[in-house]
Amino acid sequence: MAGPIRIAGFSGYLGDRRSALDEAIAGDPVDVLIGDYLAEFTLAMLSARYRNDPSRGYVEYFLEQLRPHLATIAERGTRVVVNAGGFNPSGLAEATRQLVTEAGADLAVAHVEGDNVLARLDQLQAAGHDLASMDTGEPLSSWRARPVAANAYLGGWGIATALRAGADIVVCGRVTDASLTVGPAAWWHDWQRTDFDQLAAAVVAGHIIECGPHATGGNFSGFAEIPGMVAPGFPIAEIGADGTTIITKHSADGGAVTVDTVTAQLVYEIQGPRYLNPDVTAHLDSVRLRQVEPDRVELSGTTGSAPPPTTKVALFAPIGHQIVTTLYATGLDIDAKVALIREQAAALLAAPEAELDVSALGTPAEDPQRQWESTVQVRVMATAAEREPLQRLVTGIGELYLSSIPGFFTDTAARQAPTPSTRIDYWPALLALSTVDHVVVLQDGSRIDVGGPALTEKAVQPEHPEPAGFEPRTTRRVPLGRVAHARAGDKGGNSNVGLWVSDPEAWPWLRSLLTTDELRRLMPEAKDLEIVRHEFPNLRAVHFVLRGLLGTGGSSNLRVDPIGKAVGEFLRARHVEVPQHLLG
Structure with a gap:
């Protein structure tokens, strides 16, 4: 046309x-x-x-x-x-x-x-397609869960x-x-x-x-x-x-x-x-x-x-149950208050196989003018194979008003999870394109087999060496976000984040600043993870993949930001040395 x-x-x-x-x-x-x-x-x-x-x-x-x-x-x-x-x-x-x-x-x-290849999983594995995890390399047969969805x-x-x-x-x-x-x-x-x-x-x-x-x-x-x-x-x-x-x-x-x-x-x-x-x-x-x-x-x-000769298959399976509840801590000694809540939650859960995360969200102001400036949210999340320990936890949290931290309260207008929900795990795999049916069904019911590509080629990500240092004459310590944009996302258990600058003059500085070691310093949560770094000169961007930051996927990890959407904004808030001439 x-x-x-x-x-x-x-x-x-x-x-x-x-x-x-x-x-x-x-x-x-x-x-x-x-x-x-x-x-x-x-x-x-x-x-x-x-x-x-x-x-x-x-x-x-x-x-x-x-x-x-x-x-x-x-x-x-x-x-x-x-x-x-x-x-x-x-x-x-x-x-x-x-x-x-x-x-x-x-x-x-x-x-x-x-x-939808769910009904074909046994057949595919018997034919030699192991549907190995893209994250761990383990075959699907090693997954103890029973998939309820598998889509190429x-x-x-x-x-x-x-x-x-x-x-x-x-x-x-x-x-x-x-x-x-x-x-x-x-x-x-x-x-x-x-x-x-x-x-x-x-x-x-x-x-x-x-x-x-x-x-x-x-x-x-x-x-x-x-x-x-x-x-x-x-x-x-x-x-x-x-x-x-x-x-x-x-x-x-x-x-x-x-x-x-x-x-x-x-x-x-x-x-x-x-x-x-x-x-x-x-x-x-x-x-x-x-x-x-x-x-x-x-x-x-x-x-x-x-x-590539393969396509991704997303598999999901229930692996137990989870529950989240929130309460608040106000004023002085926040760390000690959160520590007591954590101990009390662990005693209530009393299940060795369960996972528990108690996180304080925010930092109270030094000299607050309003009560809410001195208040942080305390998020309690737990997972377990069975529902009973989690139900015991959420019921017990509701019984702590008279026996926990000073100023203990919950937002009674906000709906708390009354019962545990199903926890879903994610398994990303690769499957040969030649084995995947791709069919069009028209208005009259006739079917057209689309077929696969005639030519395929295994793709390999390029390797970019770590940059050399950059020595500006004068710098000022400011938030990275004063000069750089960022966007973060997720792919299964991996978080990605791209950071870039609008000003071409800032590109040599940004690429030299954002080494893998510097990212580990800026984000201690990722210091022990495998990190992959790439550069996009046409976009004036540095891009990182933080492997495993999100566990096995957003549906099953215990992070407050389960799919890593705010990783970029966190990095933009970190202070770095910026050349004075880039700050106007």
């Missing part, structure tokens, strides 16, 4: 604001609307619904988002692509067809399936195939987040499977818009300078035939698109310069960004290579 394709997002995760599709329909014209609903933990939650009721297992509120706009979508010829199918894409596709019929709209609905990440060619076959709405399960963009771009421009540079550009564009307002000021360390932050808008990617892309947004919506807001999303939840996808390996270190107009950032120079 002539000209670039305009792809607009309207969901970045399960639970994102429900009005986003309304906003996109009312916004600037686009060719394709995409909705991303699945995070690593979401499928496990949806699978529970599916097990209880086989007619469910998908994101049900997508139907309510879609219902009012079916006639408009049909009239405009807009395509809609979502991964809201979750554990049951065929069920959501059928429910969508019912909505279309009720609305009298002329829209064809297709779905993509094959990602599919690429974008199923989506492209469905669109080429005439589908107006394409429902997917666990495709990669970027595939929601890659598929429509490949369809629009009639790309081939070996057009790796173009496919890589679409992967990068998809990565940027997949998290919605992340690219327009949401979760951005420079948020104070972004207009309309009460409701930042959703982004749009304009992707040309050669892969050159403009990231923009609906003109009437809040937020902004700048080189820094785009950089923030580029370094989010990556594992290094090589960004692996089932369709292509994108080389993120080749990407160049340029502000061409207000709210229009150009992405160019992206290169790609053949995809």
Whole structure:
């Protein structure tokens, strides 16, 4: 088709604001609307619904988002692509067809399936696929848990195939987040499977818009300078035939698109310069960004290579139970007060196999003017194989008012967890792409086997040596965030964080400052972890992967920030020596 394709997002995760599709329909014209609903933990939650009721297992509120706009979508010829199918894409596709019929709209609905490999786990292992953990290298057979969800990440060619076959709405399960963009771009421009540079550009564009307002000021360390932050808008990617892309947004919506807001999303939840996808390996270190107009950032120079021979499989399993309760400590001797609460909680739990974490959040002011300036929250979290010790703990905490620290209180208006909840563990594995079914089911029930890539290549992250020192004449000790932005995220048990500077003059200093040893100093919690460091000169960014910071994943660790979203902001608060000339 002539000209670039305009792809607009309207969901970045399960639970994102429900009005986003309304906003996109009312916004600037686009060719394709995409909705991303699945995070690593979401499928496990949806699978529970599916097990209880086989007619469910998908994101049900997508139907309510879609219902009012079916006639408009049909009239405009807009395509809609979502991964809201979750554990049951065929069920959501059928429910969508019912909505279309009720609305009298002329829209064809297709779905993509094959990602769910749960029923094939024994067969795959018997055939020699050990589904080893990407974190530990141990085979799946060593995992004592029984998986309740196992979904392989599919690429974008199923989506492209469905669109080429005439589908107006394409429902997917666990495709990669970027595939929601890659598929429509490949369809629009009639790309081939070996057009790796173009496919890589679409992967990068998809990565940027997949998290919605992340690219327009949401979760951005420079948020104070972004207009309309009460409701930042959703982004749009304009992707040309050669892969050159403009990231923009609906003109009437809040937020902004700048080189820094785009950089923030580029370094989010990556594992290094090589960004692996089932369709292509994108080389993120080749990407160049340029502000061409207000709210229009150009992405160019992206290169790609053949995809890896494997794709990721996300497995989840229940491994016991957990509970969290909170109380407060005020005034003097906070450390001693928290220590007593910890001892009392441990005595109440009285289960050798259980895990207990008691953390004080915050630091009281030296001379407080208000009670809350001298108060910290004390979070008590525990896990155990059985529910009984945890129930004993939460009941016992409620009996400590007369026998614990001075000033003991809880927020009685806030709902505390009354009973333990199921604890879910995560197992990331790799599976040969050749073993994964990738099938499109069209409106009439006909099935198209998409197949795998003809050419694959094992990707290896480049190694970047530690930098030499930087000796400025005069420095001032200030928070790192006075000169640097940061964005942190998660991939299973690993936390990643990218730090970058807007000022080109600050780049030599930043890259020399942020050595692996310096990161260990800035973040003592990570001092004993394996840390991988990379540089992105085009972005003026240093990127770290903190292996194991999040345990085995956000669904099962005991951290207060379980998926590491605030790691970057913590690092920006640390004080470092900054060259005086960079501080203005």
